Amino acid sequence: MDTYNEIIRAIALSMGAAWASGINLYATILVLGALGATQNIVLPEHLHILMNPLVMTSAGLMFVTEFIADKVPGVDTGWDLLHTFIRIPAGAVLAAGAVGEVSPALALTAAILGGGIAAGVHATKTGSRALINMSPEPFSNWTASISEDVIVVAGIWTALNHPLLFIGLFILFIGMVIWLLPRIWRGLKRVFAAVERWVKDRTPSA
Numbered sequence: 001m002d003t004y005n006e007i008i009r010a011i012a013l014s015m016g017a018a019w020a021s022g023i024n025l026y027a028t029i030l031v032l033g034a035l036g037a038t039q040n041i042v043l044p045e046h047l048h049i050l051m052n053p054l055v056m057t058s059a060g061l062m063f064v065t066e067f068i069a070d071k072v073p074g075v076d077t078g079w080d081l082l083h084t085f086i087r088i089p090a091g092a093v094l095a096a097g098a099v100g101e102v103s104p105a106l107a108l109t110a111a112i113l114g115g116g117i118a119a120g121v122h123a124t125k126t127g128s129r130a131l132i133n134m135s136p137e138p139f140s141n142w143t144a145s146i147s148e149d150v151i152v153v154a155g156i157w158t159a160l161n162h163p164l165l166f167i168g169l170f171i172l173f174i175g176m177v178i179w180l181l182p183r184i185w186r187g188l189k190r191v192f193a194a195v196e197r198w199v200k201d202r203t204p205s206a
Contacts (some may be wrong), residue, residue, distance in 0.1 A: 016159030022121025091118025
């Protein structure tokens, strides 16, 4: 029974870390590191590095930077695009580290799945925020940004304290992402087409 619970906790932490990284990597690192450093949770050995004061300080500074950048329409989309090259590999590394003590094969599997999960979540966030930025008022942008920060903290807490519940919610979330991504892409294509028409209408004919 203990082995079963250990595996469930490892899976929940692995998938939770990858999922949260796709939304806000720095909040994920900071929350896990702080919980581990204060002994509220016991992190797997491969994630002990998150408790290093230098790592936590760096994550904290970057979290503050992202918190500000994420509230500015347009800047948030540029920030998200830049972090395509950061959140996805980091999600894979955190997912692997969460199960590294169980089995090397499981760690590699977790890295592959974790990278895919982080990529899907990141794409959903980036696309939806780009669509939200089409709104002329900033409040929907701020609401979305603050909601994402709260969801990351709540999701990690759930993964650590109620792993089975988190796994169930996670499966529902992945189903929602699969349903939502094509619709976000169609919405973005309409936006790009409208921008292209606007540029052509204002470009003098040769």
